[in-house]
Amino acid sequence: MEFEGVSNFRDFGGQLTEDGRHVRSGLLYRSGHLGAVTDVDLQRLAELDFALVVDLRRAAERKREVSRRPSAFRAKVLEHAGPLEAALAPHLTFLSVPDATPELVTQQMTTGYRGYPFDPHYVALYQDYFAELPHLDGRVLVHCHAGKDRTGVLCALTLHVLGVDREAIFEDYLLTNRRGRADARLEEMRTKFKRDRGKPVDDALLKQLMKADRVYLEAAFDSMAGEHGSIDAYLAERIGVTPDVRTAIRERLLA
DSSP states (O other): OOOOSSSSOOOOOBBOOSSBBOOTTTSSSEOOOOOOOHHHHHHHHHHOOOEEEEEEEEHHHHHOOOOOOOOTTOOOOEOOOSSSOOOOOGGGGGGGSSTTHHHHHHHHHHHHHHGGGHHHHHHHHHHHHHHGGGGGGGGEEEESSSSSSSSHHHHHHHHHHHHHOOOHHHHHHTTEEEEEEEEHHHHHHHHHHHHHSSOOOHHHHHHHHHHOOOOHHHHHHHHHHHHHHHHHHHHHIIIOHHHHHHHHHHHBBOO
8 A cells, every 4th residue: 555645654464484374464564654644645544444553753753743643543552752852863963973974874873773672762662562462453553753763673573573584574674775765755854954954964874864774673683682682582571572472462463
């Protein structure tokens, strides 16, 4: 399903699992923000009738680009509970560095990915999200601003819980490079950064920022495993995805 005003919208189900089952299609979706949906998009959202929406954006982002929702919207919405003040995200700190390079953007993006799984506000969202999945009756939408970084980490964790192998998880993550409407977003980001910073930003920096890069997601996985010994231990000890919860989620989302 295509949307006019939503970037990177897609079903991230359908993958085979390591035990020979597959993730059910038509239940798990991911996208960019819903602040620019058109009236046609609203009808499509109404048809999908989401039961759960996870908005990973900070409060200031949600205030700046308010989500448009169908009139019959019924979904439970989980949101980042951080303060309203607009703090500069770790992966955007290159903006304050003179003569920044794409390599610096990569370094700071990697730092951001390592931090997502341990930020207390994201941890709380992850806990609420995974607690909902065993009991959910309907479709799920996970989104942030662009549907790439914060969304990418949570969707990767979801597929891991469901038993999808690592390479298939990365394949889904990297689809953003084909589905993210990069050309249109590049112009949008040029305008945004010039507005916010009062000066233009080099396209090479923006392109590196907008790219889904395997090294970023690897950094998130490595940080979880480094702190807890494994991804499974991170999920059990910090997020509450115990073996029983994992089994219940798989019964809900696998076929």
